[in-house]
Amino acid sequence: MASSRVLLFQFYPLLLLPSLLYPVSSISPHKIPRLSPFPKEALILKHPDDIFSESDMSKDFKTYFYEQTLDHFNYAPQSYATFRQRYVVNTKYWGGPNSNSPILAYLGAEASLDGDLEAVGFLTDNAPHFKSLSVFIEHRYYGKSIPFGTMEEAMKNDTTRGYFSSAQALADYAEILLHIKQKFSAHNSPIIVVGGSYGGMLASWFRLKYPHIALGALASSAPILYFDDITPENGYYSIVTKDFEEVSESCYQTIKESWAEINEVASKPGGLSLLSQRFNTCSHLNYSDELKNFLDSMYSTAAQYNHPPNYPVTMVCKGIDGAPEGTDIIGRIFAGVVSYRGKRTCYDTNDYNYPSETSVGWQWQTCSEMVIPIGRGQNDTMFPPSPFSLYQFIKDCNDSFGVPPRPHWITTYYGGHDIKLVLKRFGSNIIFSNGLRDPYSSGGVLEDLSESIVAVKTLNGSHCLDILQADKTDPEWLVMQRNIEIKIVEEWLTRYYADLQALKN
Ligand SMILES: *[C@@H]1O[C@H](CO)[C@@H](O)[C@H](O)[C@H]1NC(C)=O
Ligand SMILES: *[C@@H]1O[C@H](CO)[C@@H](O)[C@H](O)[C@H]1NC(C)=O
Numbered sequence: 001m002a003s004s005r006v007l008l009f010q011f012y013p014l015l016l017l018p019s020l021l022y023p024v025s026s027i028s029p030h031k032i033p034r035l036s037p038f039p040k041e042a043l044i045l046k047h048p049d050d051i052f053s054e055s056d057m058s059k060d061f062k063t064y065f066y067e068q069t070l071d072h073f074n075y076a077p078q079s080y081a082t083f084r085q086r087y088v089v090n091t092k093y094w095g096g097p098n099s100n101s102p103i104l105a106y107l108g109a110e111a112s113l114d115g116d117l118e119a120v121g122f123l124t125d126n127a128p129h130f131k132s133l134s135v136f137i138e139h140r141y142y143g144k145s146i147p148f149g150t151m152e153e154a155m156k157n158d159t160t161r162g163y164f165s166s167a168q169a170l171a172d173y174a175e176i177l178l179h180i181k182q183k184f185s186a187h188n189s190p191i192i193v194v195g196g197s198y199g200g201m202l203a204s205w206f207r208l209k210y211p212h213i214a215l216g217a218l219a220s221s222a223p224i225l226y227f228d229d230i231t232p233e234n235g236y237y238s239i240v241t242k243d244f245e246e247v248s249e250s251c252y253q254t255i256k257e258s259w260a261e262i263n264e265v266a267s268k269p270g271g272l273s274l275l276s277q278r279f280n281t282c283s284h285l286n287y288s289d290e291l292k293n294f295l296d297s298m299y300s301t302a303a304q305y306n307h308p309p310n311y312p313v314t315m316v317c318k319g320i321d322g323a324p325e326g327t328d329i330i331g332r333i334f335a336g337v338v339s340y341r342g343k344r345t346c347y348d349t350n351d352y353n354y355p356s357e358t359s360v361g362w363q364w365q366t367c368s369e370m371v372i373p374i375g376r377g378q379n380d381t382m383f384p385p386s387p388f389s390l391y392q393f394i395k396d397c398n399d400s401f402g403v404p405p406r407p408h409w410i411t412t413y414y415g416g417h418d419i420k421l422v423l424k425r426f427g428s429n430i431i432f433s434n435g436l437r438d439p440y441s442s443g444g445v446l447e448d449l450s451e452s453i454v455a456v457k458t459l460n461g462s463h464c465l466d467i468l469q470a471d472k473t474d475p476e477w478l479v480m481q482r483n484i485e486i487k488i489v490e491e492w493l494t495r496y497y498a499d500l501q502a503l504k505n
């Protein structure tokens with residue numbers, strides 16, 4: 001199936017921060033799970049047969065490259081350099097030039113655009129309704145929008161990495177969107193920006209920073225409050241825990257007890273060999289952390305992408321609870337692995353760790369400005385304690401890149417503290433959508449901040465479900481969530497057109 005090939009690089013939604021540059025033995029507790037709208041595996045679970053094929057896609061989508069400014073914020077000679085940035089346009093349903101029909105623009109996140117074109121259906125699904133132009137823009141340093149030629153070259157040294165930031169990315173989007181308006185004779189076409197996860201943060205920040213370019217933003221599963229100390233550090237893993245507990249108390253208990261059990265077995269002579277055998281690992285375990293980190297990533301991924309109709313958390317727990325009577329804890333945990341990941345000849349505990357363009361890029365982003373403090377205390381989750389240490393995080397990043405991160409820059413530049421107070425009378429037209437089973441919803445905006453900065457949430461939703469391609473099997477609450485969002489966007493547009501008309505008269 002062509003589509004599964006296209007999505008292959010979306011494989012590793014969780015990032016073990018230091019593992020790229022260090023042997024796995026020096027595992028640090030500081031994981032910042034990747035923020036992609038979808039993992040490859042969840043998509044394939046969702047639509048085993050009917051993901052549309054590459055050729056369906058390319059028929060209506062046309063790819064362009066924009067000669068983008070490398071550095072928007074500096075007049076030093078080297079900043080006049082440019083790079084080619086990819087954007088993709090679908091005009092099929094658009095009202096046409098000078099029609100003032102809207103533009104729905106997807107702001108790319110920490111991955112190539114290829115996977116998004118297929119998975120993020122919100123724009124195309126709703127284009128006939130809005131008569132909108134659909135635009136997808138790739139984030140700099142990913143996919144086919146990498147300065148200095150290749151990712152390797154781009155990540156080579158301080159100078160080449162220095163242009164890799166969210167502020168530069170937003171400025172890219174501003175330039176390209178104005179360019180598109182001109183190219184398509186769409187001067188008065190209102191633009192709605194759409195993004196998921198990190199891209200959702202970008203969408204909401206874009207509306208606040210560039211109101212003259214975007215009329216509104218749909219920010220799906222955007223944890224804009226998971227910075228500094230705004231959200232408790234255990235927010236992420238507390239929700240992972242709650243997801244499992246709600247599906248099955250016994251499953252949750254088994255997982256909670258399993259860590260000590262694994263340690264116990266590992267500490268005995270031959271213990272790691274025994275664990276390797278019992279988990280059927282592809283290579284021999286050198287440390288129990290290799291197994292524990294794999295399980296941690298697996299549970300977190302299942303919770304983050306707990307999408308219908310399969311609901312991965314339920315799949316894991318079916319395995320754990322469904323093991324034959326008398327199965328010990330280790331056996332039950334392994335049954336959970338098999339139930340979720342399928343029957344395999346062996347299980348690669350490094351599955352979530354292999355470096356990819358996304359993991360390399362996201363590591364830099366988290367080690368420069370996107371410092372999301374995720375940790376766990378004693379007994380507050382089903383996982384062993386692993387408090388976030390900013391000191392250790394800074395040290396690891398400094399060791400990796402030679403520069404310490406700026407953990408307070410995001411809240412300095414975009415805000416986040418006292419958001420209810422700040423946005424009560426500033427800004428407008430932002431939808432923060434969340435599924436409350438998404439661990440990242442702990443850092444999301446879950447309450448209306450004003451009349452037009454609103455929260456649209458679902459009890460049983462997970463990460464970025466609303467912007468994914470609609471499907472016949474979607475549950476009622478997801479269909480309703482999307483309908484509410486569409487209605488809100490319609491209201492923004494109606495008011496905009498009335499204002500436009502009034503100014504013309
Ligand atoms: C970084 O790499 C660029 C591109 O290859 C090169 O021109 C520059 O001199 C390097 N800078 C440093 C500080 O090494
Ligand atoms: C154990 O270490 C070897 C050598 O570094 C490595 O190839 C292997 O993948 C490690 N095992 C696991 C389970 O990570």
Ligand SMILES: *[C@@H]1O[C@H](CO)[C@@H](O)[C@H](O)[C@H]1NC(C)=O
Pocket residue numbers: 378379
């Ligand atoms: C954590 O829970 C265990 C078992 O319920 C208990 O023995 C232990 O005292 C608790 N630790 C803390 C710090 O609350």
Ligand SMILES: *[C@@H]1O[C@H](CO)[C@@H](O)[C@H](O)[C@H]1NC(C)=O
Pocket residue numbers: 394395398399402403404
């Ligand atoms: C970063 O590393 C350099 C060189 O190893 C060291 O001199 C510097 O103090 C470190 N900075 C921080 C904030 O850890």
Ligand SMILES: *[C@@H]1O[C@H](CO)[C@@H](O)[C@H](O)[C@H]1NC(C)=O
Pocket residue numbers: 459460477
């Ligand atoms: C959410 O899921 C729970 C458990 O699966 C179910 O009982 C409940 O009805 C669902 N709620 C909604 C709003 O669909």
